[in-house]
Every structure is written in structure tokens, then in C-alpha cells.
Amino acid sequence: MxxxxxxxxxxxxxxxxxxxxxxxxxxxxxxxxxxxxxxxxxxxxxxxxxxxxxxxxxxxxxxxxxxxxxxxxxxxxxxxxxxxxxxxxxxxxxxRDRTPKEVKSDWIGTTFDLESDVAPGAPGSARFSGVMWTVKTAIPITQGTTVEVVRVEVGVLHVKPAGS
Incomplete structure (x- = not known):
């Protein structure tokens, strides 16, 4: 060089x-x-x-x-x-995958009226805030009941009857 x-x-x-x-x-x-x-x-x-x-x-x-x-x-x-x-x-x-963290969402505590019957193992659906959501519950709830959102997952609202 x-x-x-x-x-x-x-x-x-x-x-x-x-x-x-x-x-x-x-x-x-x-x-x-x-x-x-x-x-x-x-x-x-x-x-x-x-x-x-x-x-x-x-x-x-x-x-x-x-x-x-x-x-x-x-x-x-x-x-x-x-x-x-x-x-x-x-x-x-x-x-390593960690356990999923519970989602903290503004939707928790929101109430709305169910558009279809919902029961454990038989989820329903609801158009809420312009989005079609799958609705799941731990107890049977009939159509038209006012429900409260207790947990949110991607595309899924977990609900219970409002006031209970």
C-alpha cells in the first residue's frame, strides 16, 4: 500500500x-x-x-x-x-412471554342496552360506538337489558347487568 x-x-x-x-x-x-x-x-x-x-x-x-x-x-x-x-x-x-396484563380501558363502566340474548358459552353481539363487538357474560342476560362493561379484550366486551 x-x-x-x-x-x-x-x-x-x-x-x-x-x-x-x-x-x-x-x-x-x-x-x-x-x-x-x-x-x-x-x-x-x-x-x-x-x-x-x-x-x-x-x-x-x-x-x-x-x-x-x-x-x-x-x-x-x-x-x-x-x-x-x-x-x-x-x-x-x-x-419469555409474560402473562397478559389486564386492559385498562375507558369502556369499563360504560352502560348500554343489549341487542341480543347473551349467556355463558353463547356470546352475543352489539354495535357500540360504531363497532360490532362480541359480547360475553358469566350469567344469562336477555335482550334489551341495560348492561355494564366490566372487562375489555380485543373486539370483546365482557358485561354484567347494570346495577348488580
Missing amino acids: TIANTIGKEGVAMDNMLTNLPHFLLGVGLVLLILEVIMGFTTILLLTLGISLMLTSGLMYVGIIDESLLSAFVVIAAVDAVLTVIVWRPLKMLQ
């Missing part, structure tokens, strides 16, 4: 990322970590591989390992395997 190739506009020597293996590994590692953050830590592989690439790059800069592809692949594979074993369980626990 000549001096002309390594001198930038400011006159400072700089290496091309594609011709310097540690720079390349550092760049790819950062890109993988950014992707992992954007995706919300949904894949463990991108996290561990990104960290492995960056650690290998650092080891090359310090001179602990040679700047060769074979050394890089071996160290990246070993570091990635160790990191995966270390972070697998904690990250899986972060990804």
Missing part, C-alpha cells in the same frame, strides 16, 4: 476498512449490534456474533492474535460459542 492510498483529505494516514481485517471486523460487529438493537434483542445470534467480531478485532489491534482470516474465524467461533452459552439463559428469560 502506498502513502497516497493511506492519506486522506486531511493529510492523516488512514486504512481502508476493506483492506484492514481488524477494521472490517469492528465495522461488521457494530452493524450486527445495531441491527440487534433495532430488532429489539429478538435474536441472540446477532448479539453474540457482533460482540465476538468486536472482541476479535480488539485482540488483533493489541497483537494477541495474527491478522489472518484463519485466526479470525477460529477466535470468532470460540468467543461466539462461549458468549452464547453465557447469555443464552438470561436472554431467553427476557424473551
Whole structure:
């Protein structure tokens, strides 16, 4: 590589990322970590591989390992395997589904008249606020009864007779 190739506009020597293996590994590692953050830590592989690439790059800069592809692949594979074993369980626990939280809605406590009979196991329907809702209840309620919304799910109103 000549001096002309390594001198930038400011006159400072700089290496091309594609011709310097540690720079390349550092760049790819950062890109993988950014992707992992954007995706919300949904894949463990991108996290561990990104960290492995960056650690290998650092080891090359310090001179602990040679700047060769074979050394890089071996160290990246070993570091990635160790990191995966270390972070697998904690990250899986972060990804675990949690119990659904009860929806807090402005609809709870609202009253309206039923358009059809409703019973446990036999939901009805009601047009309420311009939307067709499925109406469910724990006790049988006849058409025309004024009911109060006690719980809301997506597209479902759980009701009880008003005043009870």
C-alpha cells in the first residue's frame, strides 16, 4: 500500500476498512449490534456474533492474535460459542412471554342496552360506538337489558347487568 492510498483529505494516514481485517471486523460487529438493537434483542445470534467480531478485532489491534482470516474465524467461533452459552439463559428469560396484563380501558363502566340474548358459552353481539363487538357474560342476560362493561379484550366486551 502506498502513502497516497493511506492519506486522506486531511493529510492523516488512514486504512481502508476493506483492506484492514481488524477494521472490517469492528465495522461488521457494530452493524450486527445495531441491527440487534433495532430488532429489539429478538435474536441472540446477532448479539453474540457482533460482540465476538468486536472482541476479535480488539485482540488483533493489541497483537494477541495474527491478522489472518484463519485466526479470525477460529477466535470468532470460540468467543461466539462461549458468549452464547453465557447469555443464552438470561436472554431467553427476557424473551419469555409474560402473562397478559389486564386492559385498562375507558369502556369499563360504560352502560348500554343489549341487542341480543347473551349467556355463558353463547356470546352475543352489539354495535357500540360504531363497532360490532362480541359480547360475553358469566350469567344469562336477555335482550334489551341495560348492561355494564366490566372487562375489555380485543373486539370483546365482557358485561354484567347494570346495577348488580
